[in-house]
Amino acid sequence: MSYAGPENVAVKTEDREEGQDRPPYDDKTMLQMVRVEMQRSIGFENDQALRADRLRALDYYKGDMKADIPSLPNRSRAVSTDIADAVETILPDIMEIFTAGGDVAVFEPVKPGDEDAARQETDYLNHVIFQENPGFLNLMTGFKDGLLLKTCLFEFGWKKDYQDEDFTGKSLQELMLAHQSGQIVNVKADPPDQDYPSAQQTYSFTVRSDCSRAEYWAVPPDDFSVSPDTIRIADATYCVARSRPRVQDLIAEGFDKDIVLKLEPYAPLQDQQLQLARDTAGEHLQSQVTDITTDMLRQVEIRKHYIRLKDREGDDFDIWRVVTNATADTLIEIRKEQRIPFAAGSPYLVAHRFYGLSLADNLVETQKIKTVLTRALLDSSYFALNQRYEVAMDQANDYTISDLLRNEPAVPVRSKSGEAVRPLTAGGLGFDAYAALEYFSTVGEQRSGVVRNAQGLNPDTLHDTAKGAMALMQAAQRRVRMIARVLAETCVKELYLGLHALIRENAEASSIVRLNGKWVPIDPTTWGERNA
Numbered sequence: 001m002s003y004a005g006p007e008n009v010a011v012k013t014e015d016r017e018e019g020q021d022r023p024p025y026d027d028k029t030m031l032q033m034v035r036v037e038m039q040r041s042i043g044f045e046n047d048q049a050l051r052a053d054r055l056r057a058l059d060y061y062k063g064d065m066k067a068d069i070p071s072l073p074n075r076s077r078a079v080s081t082d083i084a085d086a087v088e089t090i091l092p093d094i095m096e097i098f099t100a101g102g103d104v105a106v107f108e109p110v111k112p113g114d115e116d117a118a119r120q121e122t123d124y125l126n127h128v129i130f131q132e133n134p135g136f137l138n139l140m141t142g143f144k145d146g147l148l149l150k151t152c153l154f155e156f157g158w159k160k161d162y163q164d165e166d167f168t169g170k171s172l173q174e175l176m177l178a179h180q181s182g183q184i185v186n187v188k189a190d191p192p193d194q195d196y197p198s199a200q201q202t203y204s205f206t207v208r209s210d211c212s213r214a215e216y217w218a219v220p221p222d223d224f225s226v227s228p229d230t231i232r233i234a235d236a237t238y239c240v241a242r243s244r245p246r247v248q249d250l251i252a253e254g255f256d257k258d259i260v261l262k263l264e265p266y267a268p269l270q271d272q273q274l275q276l277a278r279d280t281a282g283e284h285l286q287s288q289v290t291d292i293t294t295d296m297l298r299q300v301e302i303r304k305h306y307i308r309l310k311d312r313e314g315d316d317f318d319i320w321r322v323v324t325n326a327t328a329d330t331l332i333e334i335r336k337e338q339r340i341p342f343a344a345g346s347p348y349l350v351a352h353r354f355y356g357l358s359l360a361d362n363l364v365e366t367q368k369i370k371t372v373l374t375r376a377l378l379d380s381s382y383f384a385l386n387q388r389y390e391v392a393m394d395q396a397n398d399y400t401i402s403d404l405l406r407n408e409p410a411v412p413v414r415s416k417s418g419e420a421v422r423p424l425t426a427g428g429l430g431f432d433a434y435a436a437l438e439y440f441s442t443v444g445e446q447r448s449g450v451v452r453n454a455q456g457l458n459p460d461t462l463h464d465t466a467k468g469a470m471a472l473m474q475a476a477q478r479r480v481r482m483i484a485r486v487l488a489e490t491c492v493k494e495l496y497l498g499l500h501a502l503i504r505e506n507a508e509a510s511s512i513v514r515l516n517g518k519w520v521p522i523d524p525t526t527w528g529e530r531n532a
Contacts (some may be wrong), residue, residue: 021336023320024312030320034305035328037238042355043225044242051274054149054222057083057360058277061148069371076378080370083360087147090359090480094143097484098492099136104129105488108532121530123515124522125496128503132213141218143154145489146347147359149221151272152491154343155241156216156498158506163211164314168204172377175203182209210508214499219342222274230354232493233344240305241328248296256325259332263300263325301326306340338505343498345490347483359483370441387423395420500530 023030038044045051059067063079071077098104103126107118129135138154142532167178169190178184187205219241227238250260302440319340323333346356389404399414405420413421503524510523 008477022312023334023336024309024318027331027334029333030307030322031324031328031331034240034322034324035401036240036305037227037307037326038303041225041227041238041240042230043240044222045227049328050150051222053358053361055273055277055326056364057358059146059273060084060364061087061362062277062280064367065371066227067308068119069522076375076382078103078371078374078378080367080374082363082367082370083148086359086363087144090483091140091144091147093480094484094487095140097481097490098143099130100138105492107496107500107530110528113217117353117527118530120515120520120522121500121527124524125500127515128214129216129496132381133216135406138216138218142491145218145221146345150346150355150358150361151221152345152347152487153219153221153224154216154491154495155504156214156217156341156343157497158502159213159485161211161213163207163209165207166204167207169202170205171200171202171327175205178205178207180267182207184208185404208483212506212508214506216495217497223340226354227509230405231352233354234340234341236306236340236354238306239340240303242301242303244292244301246300247298247300248295250300250302251296255332259330259477260300261295263302263330263332266301277312302332303328306337339498339501341498341502343491343494345487345492345494347486349490392420392422497530500527503527504529 025033039046042050056068059065060083063081063084065079103122104124105125106198107122107125109115109118139473142152142154165187167174170178175184175187185206185208187203190204199327223242225240226233230236230239233239238523244266247263251257255340283395294380303324303326306319307322308317308319310316311318319337321333321335321337322331324331344354348357348362350356386407391400392406395416397414397416397420400420403411403413415421457487504527507524510521511523512519514520515522515524
């Protein structure tokens with residue numbers, strides 16, 4: 001049923017008219033509240049410093065440093081790729097930590113006799129993470145976002161899905177047996193066979209199987225914003241995520257068709273730079289085109305706001321999901337939620353802040369300096385190979401200039417007296433460029449924890465002391481393990497706890513799942529709440 005409120009407000013809900021799960025404020029006030037919170041939140045285009053850091057990290061990762069270090073005409077354009085090298089070096093180690101072992105996370109027993117249940121719930125959650133969802137790709141995408149863009153972010157939710165299978169000409173006994181496979185719908189008695197009036201009555205029906213499951217996916221950090229006082233996402237007063245689905249996808253999710261069709265087409269503005277920075281094939285160069293042949297294929301922007309408000313009675317707080325358009329002046333849907341469905345973390349935590357630091361933040365200056373040094377070294381080499389000369393034209397003949405331009409070994413330069421050409425003394429590098437590059441490579445290793453000795457056998461390892469090489473590798477491994485532990489204690493832990501609660505609240509029946517090579521019955525309806 002539909003509920004019509006103030007202007008630009010329309011809500012599809014099941015219980016609003018019956019007075020159940022009503023927000024503590026009217027719809028117009030709720031819109032105003034989320035609009036104000038969105039404007040003061042940190043993320044999207046609201047924070048220019050955060051946005052600039054992310055844009056720079058994406059550009060540097062691709063080797064694009066034109067904004068900070070433009071190349072001079074006829075000079076070297078080489079770029080040092082320290083950020084890309086560090087991210088692509090540390091990411092396999094982190095992925096191995098989370099995916100190579102048996103368990104990513106383990107639920108602890110909460111009372112005597114709970115050991116078997118905790119073990120089974122752990123195995124089932126690992127099955128959901130990696131088997132029912134593309135776990136490796138999801139985790140890799142989230143971790144890479146964290147290493148580059150400060151925030152590793154996952155969203156989770158419950159997807160209702162039913163699969164229908166039609167049957168015809170089945171006996172009553174077969175109909176009763178089919179009931180064990182799922183819900184029986186559309187039962188119809190087949191017309192009697194005129195040739196065999198005494199034949200057994202048959203039936204046509206549909207078996208509807210419940211294939212609902214928990215899902216999770218990585219969210220681009222630049223499509224997420226939180227209130228400034230947020231430290232832990234599960235305790236946030238306000239957060240919002242934006243997405244750009246097509247109209248037909250929103251209708252398929254259950255949103256009111258009349259409301260969705262009235263939404264304005266998506267028109268990228270300030271977020272266009274970040275989208276282009278991610279592109280490697282110009283995917284968003286044509287994103288301004290909005291001439292779509294059908295409204296169903298049109299892209300629109302929606303924002304899902306989550307706001308924590310005191311309930312009407314008592315001192316408890318409720319979480320409300322408010323779905324709006326991009327400017328938060330049209331209400332699409334509002335409903336009560338049990339939790340904020342996000343899990344977030346940063347590779348390098350900043351105490352008492354939601355946003356931490358990325359691996360890219362630690363290497364920006366190193367990449368700048370090494371790029372400048374690399375270009376200076378190459379330019380010096382170019383000038384050494386292509387010496388500049390001063391030509392005394394009164395001593396030159398008709399061949400002097402052409403011979404001089406023919407810069408080949410053993411080719412003479414002809415002149416009248418042999419004194420027509422004199423080399424110009426060019427300014428040389430007053431320091432050892434190779435030693436400088438090596439020094440700043442070491443600085444980058446110290447800042448990131450990604451060292452050459454930890455990536456394989458270094459050519460100088462045999463000349464180092466065994467204890468020194470081992471100490472260097474152990475220090476690097478501790479830095480990587482620390483990043484993995486921080487991500488585990490923040491976003492991965494919150495992801496597991498959120499999925500566990502989601503399954504426990506939404507699963508309606510038991511199922512048979514293959515865990516550790518054995519088929520075992522799983523009944524989430526009997527699970528208890530877990531916080532660790």
